[in-house]
Each structure stands twice: as C-alpha cells, then as structure tokens.
Amino acid sequence: MDLPSLWFWIVGFLFLGYFVLDGFDFGVGMSLPFLGRDETSRRQIINTIGPVWDLNETWVIVAGACLFAAFPEWYATLFSGFYLPLLLILLALILRGVSFEYRHQRDDLRWKRHFDLMIVVGSAVPAFLWGVAVANIVRGVPIDQDFEFTGTLLDLLNPYALLGGATTLLLFFTHGVTFVALKTDGPVHAGARRLAVRAGVLTLGVAGVFLAWTLADAWTGGAPAFPAALIAAAAAAVCVLGGIIANARDREGRAFAFGVGAVAGAVGTLWFSLFPNVMPSATDPAFTLTIQNASSTDYTLTIMSWAALIFLPLVLAYQGWTYWVFRTRVTRRHIETAGAAAAH
C-alpha cells in the first residue's frame, strides 16, 4: 500500500476512535433528560464518563491534526466549506466541556440545571452534525477546479445528509445509554437498559435506511471497495440487533461491545464507500479530491508513519489501562456517600 492510502486508513481509524469513544459520551450526555430523574441519578450518569470524556474528545483533535498534516487539501476544503456546521460543533463542544467541569462547582440546583442543559444540547448537536458532515463528504459537494467548496449551507442540508445526522445521533444515543447501563446500578441502570432496547430498535430502522442508501450510491458510483462497504454495513446491522438482544437480556457488557461494533460498521461503510476519493466533487468528477491529489509529500507521510507506528499502540495501551483502572460501576450509594462527605 502506498503512503497516502495508508494515511487514508489511519485518519479513518482516528475518526473511528473518536466516534466510538466520544460517541458514547455524547449518548451519555443526551440521556440526562431521560434517565436523570433526580440529582443523584444525574451525578451517577455524569460520573460514568467523568475520568474519560476528556481523553475521548482528544481523539478529534488528533484526527483533525493528522488530517491537516496528511491531507492539507482535504482539510482546507472541508473546514472552509463546512464552516457553519463546524462552528456549531465547536461551540457545542466548548459549552459541553466546561459544563462537566463547572456543574459541580456550586451546590445550587439552578446552577446545575443550567449546565445539565448545556451538556444535553452540547452532546446532541455534535452527535447530529458530525453525521451530516461525514454523509456530505461521502455523497460529494460542489467543488471547483481549485478544490474550493462553492456550495451554500443549504447544499449541506440535503435529505441524505440529514438522514446521516439522524443515524449518528441515534447510534451514539443507543451506544451511550448502553454505557450508562453498564456503569451504573439501581433505577438508572434499569431505566438505561429499557431505554437502550427501545433506542436500539429505532436506530436499526433509521440506520438501516441510511446505510442502504449509502450502499446504493456506492454501487451505482462504482466504488472499488464496495464489497467491503457491504460487509461493514451488514456487520453494523448485526451489531445493532445484537445490542438490542443483549440489552434485553441484561448482558450490558456484551451490548456495549456490540455498540462499538455498530459504530465501527457504520463508519466503515462510509469510509469504504468513499475510497479512493476523499471528497468527491458534485460539480465535475475531474475536480474530485482523491487520496493522491489531496495528500502531503511522501517525506512528510513517512515521518508521520513512524510517529503513528510507535505512538498509536502506546496510546491504545495507556488509554486502555485508564478504562481498566476505572472499570467499577458508579453506584448510587457511592454518590450518596460523596454527597454526605461534601456536606461534612
């Protein structure tokens, strides 16, 4: 495999990591209004992702930096072209990030509600818009001969992309609710399990249509990796179904693994459909950004490959270890004891 192609897959892997990891904590954030009946349950829910949300979010920063370094043309076209949706994502991530840190700083219920709302909105907006963005990348947008995006916001809000947004929203929601079920006990745990089953069924329907549409486009467009896209989509469907069954049977560990598989399958479907392009031009196929014409030089990609080869396994090891350190459930009793101690 040549270096630009290798980096297409590495960037894909980094975004996959981001969607799998921040995906579930978007879902956890969105689940607050459904599962957070009282302050204790809200704290229980938020603390499930307490030690990890920040490192989950770093994946988008690293993915963005690697996209910039490996495919400057893609990075430039994408971020200047999708300006307003990206702005919304950034604002949402800012408000959400500070809310985790700030909500517990005051023992005042109105103060906390305020930040809870920002967590919910700040989780839902990126969960939806990332789907819209990725769907648009795969579908193709108006791009001229200088690789500049020439469309408007309305071009980005087409039915296919909106369906893509709905798909990631539901997928992440289900994924997050499953994580809540996995990491809690008591009423929150029971509620999360039931909600995960219902959300899973809805996801299966919406994601099914979206992935079928993606596959149909890939087939008619003659995508060279079509068989792989087909397999990934089938795997995604099986995983969503498996997640529903596992949640219904109270096997939330397994259900969460299926959730990871579902997100991986969906991202895989999109990435395989896109290959070997990185941003198709709807204006003229001659203006399409491809792995070859959008990438950096071999020298840059070589040194980055060494860095990735050494550091990505290391990152996976220490982040995996972090999840192991914080593997225990956040119990209701735990929160209540902490509350008593704070009042101490």
Next chain:
Amino acid sequence: MDLLDPLLLARWQFGLTTLYHYLFVPLTLGLVLVVAIFQTVWHRTGNVKWLHLTRLFGKIFLINFAMGVVTGIVQEFQFGMNWSAYSRFVGDVFGAPLAFEGLMAFFFEATFVGLWIFGWDRLPRLLHLASIWMVVLGSTLSAYFILAANAFMQNPVGYQLATDGGRAELIDIGAVLTNPVVLAAFPHTIFAAWMFAGTVVVAVSAWHLSRGQHLDTMRSSLRFGLWFVIASFVGVAVSGDQLSLVMVATQPMKMAAAEAMWDSACGADASFSLFSIGTPDGTEEIWSLRVPYLLSLLSTHSLDGCVEGLNDLQALYTEQFGAGVDYRPIVWVTYWSFRWMMALGGLAALIAVAGLWVTRKKATGPVSTWMWKVAIWSAPLPLLGSLVGWVFTEMGRQPWIVFGLMLTEDGVSPNVPGWTVLISLIAFTLIYATLAVVEFGLILRAAQNGPDAGTPGADDEHAERATRTTVY
C-alpha cells in the same frame, strides 16, 4: 474600511481566539508543575500541609485546564475554516508538528489528567504521583510542538517550494523541530508560564495570610511562590535575550519596529528608546528618549554592532519580494507591546524580590496591609506580559503569514464570505466573554475557600475516598 471584509474579520477572530486561549495555557503549563512539586514534597515529607496545597492548587489548575482544552480545539480547526489558502500552502510542513503534538503529547496529557483527578484512591500512591508528572511532561512537550509550528511562520526552515510554487514541502523535519526561533521561544514561553503560576501561588497565599488564615501552610506556599517567580524570571530574561538575537537575525524588520527605528544605526547611535513619538502617518520620529548603545548590545551583544532601520529594510524587501507592499508591521503596536512585555515581567520580578525580603523572618503576621495588596494584585502581571508578548510576536510578523513566503492577505479562505466570519466572531466573543466571567469567578471562589474546602479530615477515611473518586 469594509466591515464585512473576510480578511479583517478572520484576523480579528484569530487574534481574539488565540489570546483568549492563551489566557489559560500559561496557568496550565505552570500550575501543573507547581502542583506536581507540592505533591512530591507531600510524598517525601508526609506533612499534610503539602497535601492541602496540592489539592487547593490542583483544583484551580483543573478549572483552568478545561478552558484550555476546549478553546484549543478552536485553534486547530480555524486554520481550515478561515485560513484555507494558508493551510493548503503549508500543510505539508506545518501539519506535521501539529500531528506530533496530538499523537505524542496531547493524548498523553489528557489521559493522565483523568487518572490524576479520579485516581486518588484507585492508583498506588507513587503511580498517582507519577500521573501528575506525566501531565507536566505532556503539556510541556505539547507547547514545544505548537511553538515549533509557530516558529515556521516566523522563520521558515526545512522546506522547499514545490516545482509549481503552490506549496511548501517538508524536506527536513529535524530543521523544523530545531528552528533557532523555537529553541529560544520555547524556554521563553515556558519560563513566562511558570512565572505566572508563581504569582498566582503568591497571590492566593497572600490573600489568606492577610486574613490570618492557614498561617503555616500559606507561609510555605508564599515563600515557595516568590522563589518560583524569581527563578522563572531569570529564565525569562536569559531566554528573552537569546530570542531577541534570533529575531534580529531572522526578522530584522520586527526588531526595527519594536524599536520604532526608522534609519539604520551603529554603536552609540543604536540606542534603545524608552519612549518615542512619531508623526501621525508613522513614517518619522518626532521625539524620543534614548539610552545609547543599549539596542546595539541587545541586538548583537556588542557595543559597536549595527541595527537595520525600517526604511532601509522596506527598501531591501521591495527589491527582494516586489514593490507595492508595505513590509512594515504597525509600528506603534510592536513598539508598545515590546515595552509592556518587558515592563510587566520586570515589575512582577521586582515585587517578588521585595516580597522575599519582607517575609524573610519567620513571622507570619501581616507585614502591612498595602504590601499584601501588592502581592495579591501582582498575580496578573506575568500573564499580561505574556499576552502583549504574543501580540508583539504575531503583529511583528505582519504583513507575512509565513515570513518571506506568503502574505497574510493571501492566506485567507477565498470562499468564506465576510458575514459568515462575522457570525463566528460574534459567537466566539459572546461565549468567550461569558465563560471568562464564570471561570474567573470559580477560580476566585476556589482560591478563597482555601485549603480546607472539600478536604474532609483524614480521620473520615471512607467519606474522603468517596469524594475523591466521584468528582463531578
């Protein structure tokens, strides 16, 4: 002036978001080291006051850290959003340090911060202590890579132009990472950040001491903070001197503008102006107060060195890069920001030296009310110095986005309309302003609550364990 000029708006947005991001970076870089030292001292001595200090300043560090992270995301993406032509041109070179930063430093920093916050009773003591040192390592390394990327904009090295001239291509990553500008700017930036952390420690301690609270604990942190400020200032001064030598060699126009020096001069004539008034159009000097030889000494480390002036450099660049462009930065901005940077840093250091003298005796009682006030109000001085220092560095680079290679006006996104940039500029301004107020309030509260808040007595071990693991 066109209010919807995308270039103007994109520049304002970059300036605003960068300076705002930089409100949080120095405290992150500096305070994490202070916290790591406090925790190490606690680990070694077993004296619980150091644990209390670790917790107190750890809390301030974390409130601040969250803002640093979220505002940092904006920095990375706005290159693509507002400066897409720049991104296309330099991505091959400029992207690599950013990618390194992510892979090697940022992942590391974020992961170990989580382990430190939530790991108080989940990790063995020594491993928990190691976590905070990992954060020190990660954040410092992170600063290095970011500054290496910035140094390329100041002094492009390790690249060649593509055959069609359409982009800069990396040919030597070693040269990019050992750019003389980053070798001088990195220590300068880090020491300045440490200095700010020192003045924050001093201010918090002085506030409590002035009220007669936590005398023993706060006296320790006060003395520590004062020494920390002074030691850091020595580093700031030495590295700053090195940086100005590099600046004269690589960006003579920036130094000339910093001095508002219109004509080249040597020896005694290369004087350092303490104050200067120019004509309204900025092309000539009317009056100035000068110290002979000093500029020559600063710029070349010799008494008879020569320093080039703005007019001569403009003529030189016109010949070299083409006519029709004003290659001079806005002189009054560079002139005053350069001076304020040095004055603010120097003042903070002087206050620290005085503080060390005043508190040299074992006494813990109030020295004098106004002295405590000075100590408290000295906190923002190094931060303000750093901020104007960045204004100087970046404004002094104008009109270049990459010195000698690309003009700022050529780097802007050609397809992003002004109103779009205006929307984002307004959105960032509003949100950033609100968050600044909230954040400042929270840090103030945490500082005033002092070392006891949220730290139940060691006798109540069970409750304490629960508090530590359930942070939110």
